[in-house]
Amino acid sequence: MLASMENRARRWLYGRDLAVWYAPEYRWPLSGLEAATGFQTRRADFALWFLLERRAAGRRNLRQPRRAEYEELARVHTPELLDSLGQAETLGRIFSVDPSDVPVDEVMNGIRLACGGTIGAAREVLSNLNRRVVGRHALNLLGGFHHARPDVAGGFCPVNDVAVALAAVRADGFAGRTLVLDLDAHPPDGLAACLAKDPSCWIGSISGSDWGTLPGVDETVLPERAGDEAYLAALDALLRRMPQGELAFVIAGGDVLAGDPLGRLGLSLSGCRERDLRVADALFRAPSVWLPAGGYSPDAWKVLAGTGLALGIRSRAPIPADYDPLMAKFSAIASTLLPEDLGGGGEEIDEVADQLGLATPRRRLLLGFYSAEGLEHALHRYGVLGELRRMGYGPFRVEIQHEGVGQSARLLDVRSGQALVETVFERREIDGAPMLYVHWVALRNPRGRFSPERPQLPGQDVPGLGLAREILELLQRMAARLGLEGIAFRPAAYHLAYRGRETLRFVDPARQGRFEALVDALEGLPLADATRAVAEGRVQLNGKRYDWETDEMVKWLEPRPDDRAAIEAEKARSHFQVTEPPSAVP
Numbered sequence: 286m287l288a289s290m291e292n293r294a295r296r297w298l299y300g301r302d303l304a305v306w307y308a309p310e311y312r313w314p315l316s317g318l319e320a321a322t323g324f325q326t327r328r329a330d331f332a333l334w335f336l337l338e339r340r341a342a343g344r345r346n347l348r349q350p351r352r353a354e355y356e357e358l359a360r361v362h363t364p365e366l367l368d369s370l371g372q373a374e375t376l377g378r379i380f381s382v383d384p385s386d387v388p389v390d391e392v393m394n395g396i397r398l399a400c401g402g403t404i405g406a407a408r409e410v411l412s413n414l415n416r417r418v419v420g421r422h423a424l425n426l427l428g429g430f431h432h433a434r435p436d437v438a439g440g441f442c443p444v445n446d447v448a449v450a451l452a453a454v455r456a457d458g459f460a461g462r463t464l465v466l467d468l469d470a471h472p473p474d475g476l477a478a479c480l481a482k483d484p485s486c487w488i489g490s491i492s493g494s495d496w497g498t499l500p501g502v503d504e505t506v507l508p509e510r511a512g513d514e515a516y517l518a519a520l521d522a523l524l525r526r527m528p529q530g531e532l533a534f535v536i537a538g539g540d541v542l543a544g545d546p547l548g549r550l551g552l553s554l555s556g557c558r559e560r561d562l563r564v565a566d567a568l569f570r571a572p573s574v575w576l577p578a579g580g581y582s583p584d585a586w587k588v589l590a591g592t593g594l595a596l597g598i599r600s601r602a603p604i605p606a607d608y609d610p611l612m613a614k615f616s617a618i619a620s621t622l623l624p625e626d627l628g629g630g631g632e633e634i635d636e637v638a639d640q641l642g643l644a645t646p647r648r649r650l651l652l653g654f655y656s657a658e659g660l661e662h663a664l665h666r667y668g669v670l671g672e673l674r675r676m677g678y679g680p681f682r683v684e685i686q687h688e689g690v691g692q693s694a695r696l697l698d699v700r701s702g703q704a705l706v707e708t709v710f711e712r713r714e715i716d717g718a719p720m721l722y723v724h725w726v727a728l729r730n731p732r733g734r735f736s737p738e739r740p741q742l743p744g745q746d747v748p749g750l751g752l753a754r755e756i757l758e759l760l761q762r763m764a765a766r767l768g769l770e771g772i773a774f775r776p777a778a779y780h781l782a783y784r785g786r787e788t789l790r791f792v793d794p795a796r797q798g799r800f801e802a803l804v805d806a807l808e809g810l811p812l813a814d815a816t817r818a819v820a821e822g823r824v825q826l827n828g829k830r831y832d833w834e835t836d837e838m839v840k841w842l843e844p845r846p847d848d849r850a851a852i853e854a855e856k857a858r859s860h861f862q863v864t865e866p867p868s869a870v871p
């Protein structure tokens with residue numbers, strides 16, 4: 286609370302002139318993107334929710350982008366490139382997902398909004414030059430598509446929003462020197478190509494990958510895992526070489542963070558914050574537009590939120606390690622949903638009437654509380670239906686059924702009759718505590734196709750929806766509302782335990798220890814290969830064939846301390862090894 290008040294005061298001091306550009310459509314509606322690349326589709330949402338909740342930004346700082354016009358994109362890009370963006374194949378290649386996973390209009394909507402955000406941000410920071418407001422910053426929560434060239438798109442960059450925004454302000458009459466500081470982990474190849482003809486542009490860059498010389502770029506290539514100290518020294522040197530400018534674009538890439546699967550620079554979160562603070566200091570006279578560019582690790586959103594903290598309140602305070610933005614957001618929504626909005630635990634239908642077939646499924650209550658209408662309403666309020674609609678589904682219907690082992694709830698796409706979400710659960714005691722016991726949960730994207738980037742996993746008949754985190758969080762909200770102590774689930778295969786590992790723990794500490802040792806041993810293998818290796822008996826534990834143990838994993842709503850000593854002891858005793866598949870080519 287105190288921190289929030291202090292943040293509000295600091296915002297008044299430093300952040301009055303910060304504009305944060307955001308649209309809910311900044312989340313790419315590509316269900317396979319995260320699984321295939323690690324790209325955090327929820328990054329803009331998470332960063333914004335955090336900044337608002339901690340009062341590092343207020344509603345006054347928020348800006349809503351309009352969609353960039355094709356005319357504006359055409360100032361930079363060839364007609365051939367812009368034409369090709371209307372095809373699912375092109376967008377699928379740019380984002381490394383299967384074309385079946387691309388709702389073209391929705392993706393184009395997001396691209397044009399992001400470009401519109403960068404244009405709007407550049408116009409706004411420039412418009413205040415005359416008012417002699419110095420140090421004016423804008424942060425667009427999507428953009429920095431620095432790999433897009435006039436005629437070639439790729440690497441998650443469909444169009445070059447920076448070049449498009451610069452062309453827009455040039456068309457407005459701005460002729461001043463422009464600085465582009467590219468601090469993404471990858472070189473600014475597209476920017477160099479787009480801005481080659483603009484003599485009053487300076488591009489400076491620090492990268493962790495050597496893609497050869499880029500004409501017109503002051504580029505420093507650092508060795509792999511350079512770390513904070515070497516990076517910040519290189520940054521200081523670059524900032525000393527940077528000329529004065531009247532407008533700056535800062536590409537504050539999130540893939541410089543240690544553990545990023547695509548970036549190799551190995552910065553810590555505090556190193557990223559220091560980067561942003563030093564750049565903001567160096568640019569204190571020049572109006573600047575900040576963009577997030579890449580970021581493929583689970584913590585990438587913290588780099589972006591950190592940029593907001595640096596610009597808005599000049600804070601070095603770390604984001605708490607256990608802060609979960611989705612949990613915070615869903616808890617806030619849950620507190621506004623009344624029991625009667627969800628079915629309300631009213632009269633459940635008579636069991637005898639039900640067995641005689643006299644009751645309709647719409648009147649059944651799930652776990653004696655939720656009606657089908659109530660569940661559908663909740664899925665709407667938590668944003669799940671909105672995301673599904675963007676993928677081309679809807680209208681929807683929820684069905685509740687009694688099953689042999691409990692009750693099922695299904696979310697159906699009415700037009701195709703296909704189930705999108707299927708769950709089977711019951712109340713059950715674990716360790717003496719009443720829990721929401723999940724027998725089965727499946728997220729199904731029947732329009733999706735399996736592909737090399739997205740191979741079929743055990744138990745899947747169609748690809749997933751990319752909404753597992755939301756559904757897991759919803760199950761926890763359900764458990765809380767029903768007065769239960771947590772959720773429990775028995776993962777039938779390795780990938781299910783792996784996907785849930787950030788939230789769920791095996792009840793038995795020894796089992797958790799073996800699982801952690803297995804995760805370490807399989808690190809570096811794609812998840813589908815790792816899952817198959819375990820399922821096909823190609824993993825050995827201490828020299829003997831290892832068969833997957835389907836034990837219970839739990840998430841306690843009131844966190845319970847881990848028996849870390851027992852976990853570590855078993856982990857140290859467990860030596861896993863993968864043997865080669867019989868058909869492996871040498």
Ligand SMILES: [Zn+2]
Pocket residue numbers: 469470471538540548578579580
């Ligand atoms: Zn990058």
